[in-house]
Amino acid sequence: MKRSHWGGSNSRPPDYESGAIPAKPQWRKPWAATDGHKPHGQKPSVDEGRGPATTMGEGDSVRYRNAVLYDETGNKHVGDVLLHQDGSWSSSNGDEDVKQDVDGSNRLITRSLQNWHTHLAMQLNARDFSDGFPLHRWLNEAIFPTEAKITPEFVKVGAQAAAAELIKTGTSFAADMYFYPAITGEVLDKAGLRGLIGGPVSDAALPSHEDAQSALDELDSMLKHQSPLDKVQYAIATHSVYLCSEETLRRASELAEKRDARLHIHVSETRKEVAECHEKTGLYPVEYLDSIDFFKPGTICAHASWMKKNEIRMLARHEATAVHCPSSNMKLACGGTLSLPAFNEAGVDVRIGTDGAASSGSGLNLLAEARLAALVQRHDHWDPTLMTAKDAFAMATKGSQDWAVWDIDDVRMRPTGRSNNRHITNLLFNGATCLDLWVGGDAVRFDGTTQTLDERQSWLDLDEAVQTYYDGVE
Ligand SMILES: [Zn+2]
Numbered sequence: 001m002k003r004s005h006w007g008g009s010n011s012r013p014p015d016y017e018s019g020a021i022p023a024k025p026q027w028r029k030p031w032a033a034t035d036g037h038k039p040h041g042q043k044p045s046v047d048e049g050r051g052p053a054t055t056m057g058e059g060d061s062v063r064y065r066n067a068v069l070y071d072e073t074g075n076k077h078v079g080d081v082l083l084h085q086d087g088s089w090s091s092s093n094g095d096e097d098v099k100q101d102v103d104g105s106n107r108l109i110t111r112s113l114q115n116w117h118t119h120l121a122m123q124l125n126a127r128d129f130s131d132g133f134p135l136h137r138w139l140n141e142a143i144f145p146t147e148a149k150i151t152p153e154f155v156k157v158g159a160q161a162a163a164a165e166l167i168k169t170g171t172s173f174a175a176d177m178y179f180y181p182a183i184t185g186e187v188l189d190k191a192g193l194r195g196l197i198g199g200p201v202s203d204a205a206l207p208s209h210e211d212a213q214s215a216l217d218e219l220d221s222m223l224k225h226q227s228p229l230d231k232v233q234y235a236i237a238t239h240s241v242y243l244c245s246e247e248t249l250r251r252a253s254e255l256a257e258k259r260d261a262r263l264h265i266h267v268s269e270t271r272k273e274v275a276e277c278h279e280k281t282g283l284y285p286v287e288y289l290d291s292i293d294f295f296k297p298g299t300i301c302a303h304a305s306w307m308k309k310n311e312i313r314m315l316a317r318h319e320a321t322a323v324h325c326p327s328s329n330m331k332l333a334c335g336g337t338l339s340l341p342a343f344n345e346a347g348v349d350v351r352i353g354t355d356g357a358a359s360s361g362s363g364l365n366l367l368a369e370a371r372l373a374a375l376v377q378r379h380d381h382w383d384p385t386l387m388t389a390k391d392a393f394a395m396a397t398k399g400s401q402d403w404a405v406w407d408i409d410d411v412r413m414r415p416t417g418r419s420n421n422r423h424i425t426n427l428l429f430n431g432a433t434c435l436d437l438w439v440g441g442d443a444v445r446f447d448g449t450t451q452t453l454d455e456r457q458s459w460l461d462l463d464e465a466v467q468t469y470y471d472g473v474e
Pocket residue numbers: 117118119266302355356
């Protein structure tokens with residue numbers, strides 16, 4: 001029987017098979033991959049950790065007493081710990097001068113979650129917006145006609161409600177792609193979160209710009225003025241090969257080169273997209289993007305579902321980041337999702353994203369998305385060892401320099417086991433309440449209450465906005 005040349009599962013259709021027999025894959029654990037992935041020639045990423053624990057700056061640190069902390073390598077530490085302003089941690093001797101002293105006896109401390117593919121303001125279209133439509137019908141009949149009316153004020157309301165959900169679910173970073181990026185950036189900044197906010201570039205009608213070139217011009221100006229120290233960074237989000245011309249893709253890539261910025265694009269999400277690209281260009285999407293010199297180090301490729309192994313190797317060669325979005329792929333019935341063994345074998349940096357809350361089956365809850373990632377990878381490949389809960393959690397928090405603190409006084413987090421080491425598996429499979437979220441040394445959420453925005457007001461504003469935003473959709 002022919003083995004699939006695709007990276008995906010055995011459900012790939014025969015017309016996409018070449019019959020090549022791939023070498024036996026060597027699985028690599030996600031957290032054995034390069035942590036704090038930094039593409040060559042790029043400035044430090046906004047999500048990157050800052051190295052091992054230090055003892056600097058205790059006066060700005062927070063002490064948790066009798067807590068359980070898992071560090072980024074998955075090692076457990078029990079006792080009194082200090083979380084430092086710079087994102088590092090150390091053991092506490094109990095008498096340092098700290099800014100806050102917290103009883104950690106019901107708390108589990110982990111690195112915070114990182115959501116690598118979002119359309120945050122699409123919180124406006126969450127979660128039952130034309131539910132049941134396949135992707136292209138959902139886009140053309142529901143999303144695009146509604147988005148034609150988007151305004152900066154709608155984006156602000158949607159992004160605020162998105163920030164509220166990110167914080168509530170323990171996520172400190174989002175890589176976004178949506179209209180009016182400066183508005184989303186401002187909302188995340190005020191909420192105390194990190195972001196890599198991609199301004200949209202496409203040759204479809206843009207509600208925010210006359211054409212793709214004017215969108216690129218505005219991004220050029222934003223990229224020129226940002227500081228690498230800002231928690232919110234901007235990026236260039238070319239929507240996809242089906243909405244961007246070759247010229248637009250080339251110009252976007254040139255701008256990325258000029259401003260040392262990251263590109264963000266949907267790639268190979270559906271068979272339709274792949275087949276149409278091949279029909280038009282004679283190449284599959286990644287081959288096509290490679291042929292026009294689109295890729296720059298760190299290009300974020302959302303979905304990466306329907307890719308051949310040679311395309312996956314191209315992503316590795318270009319130091320791209322592939323984003324696994326399993327719930328969106330399943331909700332929109334795309335028939336395939338990123339195939340982790342092939343990406344691991346090629347050495348591609350893989351992260352997890354929810355997609356926008358409208359197409360996501362997990363809202364913006366990255367913990368729920370990571371659970372689905374573990375389940376679908378095992379299911380697709382008939383291999384329960386492929387992505388353990390700890391592997392999935394490591395991928396979901398990879399590169400984080402911030403901390404989420406979870407309530408373990410909860411049946412979902414019990415039992416902790418005879419060796420008191422089931423925390424991460426319980427958290428991944430059952431979920432838990434995020435009590436505290438520390439970003440850059442500041443408490444964005446503390447003791448179950450978001451500190452940087454009025455969570456309830458953000459929902460009320462969302463409900464009010466959709467009364468005028470929706471047209472023909474309930
Ligand atoms: Zn998307």
